[in-house]
Amino acid sequence: MPLLYYIRHGETDWNVAGRLQGQRDIPINANGRAQARACAGILHDLIAREPQAALDYVASPLSRARESMEIVRTTLGLDSRGYRVDDRIAEISFGDWEGFTLDELRGASPEAIAARDSDKWRFTPPGAESYATMSTRVRRWYDSLSSDTVAVAHGGVLRGLIVALGICPAEDAPHLDIGQGVVYVIRDATLSRYA
Numbered sequence: 001m002p003l004l005y006y007i008r009h010g011e012t013d014w015n016v017a018g019r020l021q022g023q024r025d026i027p028i029n030a031n032g033r034a035q036a037r038a039c040a041g042i043l044h045d046l047i048a049r050e051p052q053a054a055l056d057y058v059a060s061p062l063s064r065a066r067e068s069m070e071i072v073r074t075t076l077g078l079d080s081r082g083y084r085v086d087d088r089i090a091e092i093s094f095g096d097w098e099g100f101t102l103d104e105l106r107g108a109s110p111e112a113i114a115a116r117d118s119d120k121w122r123f124t125p126p127g128a129e130s131y132a133t134m135s136t137r138v139r140r141w142y143d144s145l146s147s148d149t150v151a152v153a154h155g156g157v158l159r160g161l162i163v164a165l166g167i168c169p170a171e172d173a174p175h176l177d178i179g180q181g182v183v184y185v186i187r188d189a190t191l192s193r194y195a
Contacts, residue, residue: 088138
């Protein structure tokens with residue numbers, strides 16, 4: 001399979017507040033823009049170590065991923081708009097829970113939060129999707145890659161992908177911290193982290 005350079009979008013104000021974003025279109029903040037520029041520097045160094053004939057660039061359709069991609073490309077000296085958008089790497093949907101913090105949800109729906117905590121991978125919030133469901137669409141996206149790729153998407157998407165690829169067990173993936181300002185490299189069913 002092609003080499004994948006994976007970047008989580010830059011920070012948003014909802015990330016700072018601990019709000020579930022899911023598929024809400026929340027923009028990145030000033031720190032998020034700095035993180036995207038830092039990722040461009042890391043990516044530049046990684047590519048310099050292992051030059052590619054041509055890289056494909058793809059982003060989630062959500063603006064926080066698109067703006068992060070455009071900053072990465074501009075910082076690398078590339079046309080900011082020279083990338084594709086793919087709906088299959090949109091963040092996991094939290095449905096009716098989007099916009100709330102887990103503490104707020106614990107107060108309003110303690111039984112639902114307890115069910116989520118007991119099986120975070122398979123739990124589906126109201127009007128949403130589970131990690132297991134999202135992982136299937138992300139795997140279809142990954143299987144469609146035909147060249148080495150730079151992707152800018154979301155923490156949940158990377159969790160789903162590494163389970164689909166057998167890199168991490170399903171019960172552990174939802175608890176992984178997927179950092180911002182970090183470039184992840186997936187090669188030969190292994191995950192490496194560069195910050």
